Every structure is written in structure tokens, then in C-alpha cells.
Amino acid sequence: MVNASIKELLDKGEMLPLMEEFYTIQGEGFHTGKAAYFIRIGGCDVGCHWCDVKESWNAKLHPPTNADIIVANAKKYANTVVITGGEPLMWELDYITTALQTNNIKTHIETSGAYKLSGIWDWICLSPKKTKLPLNDIYSQCNELKVIVFNKNDFKFAEEQAAKVSDKCELFLQPEWSNREKMMPLIVDYVMKNPTWKVSLQTHKYLNIP
Ligand code: SF4
Numbered sequence: 001m002v003n004a005s006i007k008e009l010l011d012k013g014e015m016l017p018l019m020e021e022f023y024t025i026q027g028e029g030f031h032t033g034k035a036a037y038f039i040r041i042g043g044c045d046v047g048c049h050w051c052d053v054k055e056s057w058n059a060k061l062h063p064p065t066n067a068d069i070i071v072a073n074a075k076k077y078a079n080t081v082v083i084t085g086g087e088p089l090m091w092e093l094d095y096i097t098t099a100l101q102t103n104n105i106k107t108h109i110e111t112s113g114a115y116k117l118s119g120i121w122d123w124i125c126l127s128p129k130k131t132k133l134p135l136n137d138i139y140s141q142c143n144e145l146k147v148i149v150f151n152k153n154d155f156k157f158a159e160e161q162a163a164k165v166s167d168k169c170e171l172f173l174q175p176e177w178s179n180r181e182k183m184m185p186l187i188v189d190y191v192m193k194n195p196t197w198k199v200s201l202q203t204h205k206y207l208n209i210p
Contacts, residue, residue: 006064013092013118017042018065019056019085023077027204029125030144030170031108037078038210039070039096044087046112046132050150050176056086067096075103083119084110093119110146113138128161139164146200149183150176155190158197174200 002010009015019040026036040053042062055061074081081100083093089111097107097119108123113134117124126142128134145165147158155173162171173191175183191197204210 002060002064009066010064011092013095014067015064016067016070016091016096017059017062018070019053019062021070021073022210024210025204025207026080026082026108027202027207027209028174029146029172029200031080031123032200032203034080035078036080036082036108037074037105039074039081039083041083041085041088041091043090044085045090046087046114046129048129048131048148050148050178052177053086059086059090067099071096071099071103071105074100074105079104080106080108082108082110087112087114089113089115089117091118097121111138113142117141126165128157130157134161136164140166142166142169144170144172146172146174148176149173149187150179151183152186155186162196171197172200173197174202177202177205 019042021039023037026032026034042056043059044057088109100107101120106122109121110125112129113126114132117138124142125144125146126134126138127146142165145162147161158173173187175187187199191199
């Protein structure tokens with residue numbers, strides 16, 4: 001049971017249900033290869049059947065953690081933070097992103113966009129999911145669109161989503177990990193025919209790092 005004062009701090013984003021935090025290399029998308037401090041926040045109801053972090057779904061399993069402590073931890077390691085989940089936008093992120101930027105730390109987010117955008121971001125990676133589509137406002141604001149390709153239908157979904165983002169948005173197709181051997185040849189072929197898209201790989205999984 002979360003008591004009333006903790007609930008209030010969670011509502012304000014001064015506390016967040018922290019699943020894990022770690023310093024590693026960003027493995028996917030536009031910033032692949034850059035060192036970053038990852039903050040994984042619990043809670044997600046998007047329900048991707050292939051989700052590789054199902055342990056994140058129940059926010060109650062992850063301890064409410066003071067955002068100032070998370071910022072102090074990040075500051076020891078990195079000048080870039082990636083806030084991920086779960087679905088991080090289930091939480092109010094203005095407080096932690098303001099604190100990070102005040103400490104000269106760049107703020108990146110990985111989100112499905114299914115919840116209202118909060119926070120002040122240097123980079124927004126939108127990874128839309130068919131099970132719970134993004135809210136409209138995020139399309140014009142995202143810097144990167146990363147569509148996970150599980151089967152052939154996902155190319156059509158990718159184009160539908162790309163039609164909604166700005167011209168400056170970077171477009172990535174990334175194979176779903178368990179299906180990568182099957183989908184990779186199709187993605188390679190698609191990107192060669194449609195070079196506005198780029199391939200994103202989960203390089204951290206190949207490197208065996210978190
Ligand atoms: Fe998992 Fe992310 Fe899908 Fe949520 S949005 S179910 S965390 S892959």
C-alpha cells in the first residue's frame with residue numbers, strides 16, 4: 001500500500017517507481033553507440049506480446065524513489081540520460097527532466113506515446129505500438145520514430161506512423177528480437193527500396209550488455 005504522502009510525491013513526479021538504473025551504451029536507434037545512464041521506470045499497460053521487459057508492467061513492484069536521488073546517481077556517470085520503461089509517460093516527468101537539465105545532463109526518452117507528454121526533452125524517441133496508439137500531440141514533437149517489426153504487416157503500420165511525424169524526424173525499422181532472423185532480410189530489402197528509413201539493431205543484446 002502506497003501511503004498518501006508518497007502518492008502525492010508520485011503524482012508530482014518528485015518520486016518515481018524505479019525498476020532499475022544503470023550506465024551503459026545506448027544500443028538502439030539514432031544515438032546507438034553513445035554512453036548513457038538509463039533510468040527504467042515501472043508501469044506499462046500497452047501490452048506488446050513480445051515485450052522483453054514484462055517485469056516492468058506492474059508499477060507497484062518497483063519502489064517509489066526520490067527523483068533527486070536518481071538525478072544525483074546519474075550525475076556521477078553520464079551527461080546523457082535515457083528515461084525508459086515500462087511506459088515512462090504514465091508518470092509526470094517535468095520534475096526529473098528539469099533537474100537533469102539543470103545539472104547539464106541531456107534528457108532522452110523512449111516512449112510508446114500512449115500517454116500525455118510531460119518532461120523537457122533533448123531527444124524524443126517515439127516507438128508506437130498498435131495495441132495502444134500514440135496520442136496525437138507527440139507526433140510533431142518526436143525526433144525519432146522507431147517501429148518494431150515483428151511481421152510483414154508492420155511495414156504498413158510504419159508508413160502510417162511516419163505520415164504523422166515531422167519531416168525532420170529520423171525513421172528507423174528495428175526487428176523484434178525473437179523474430180530477427182526472419183525479419184532482417186525483409187527490413188534490409190525495405191530500407192534499400194525506401195531509403196528514408198534506416199535499420200536499427202539492438203546492438204546491446206549482441207554485445208551482451210544491459
Ligand atoms: Fe513492453 Fe514497451 Fe510494449 Fe510496454 S510499450 S509492453 S514496456 S515493449
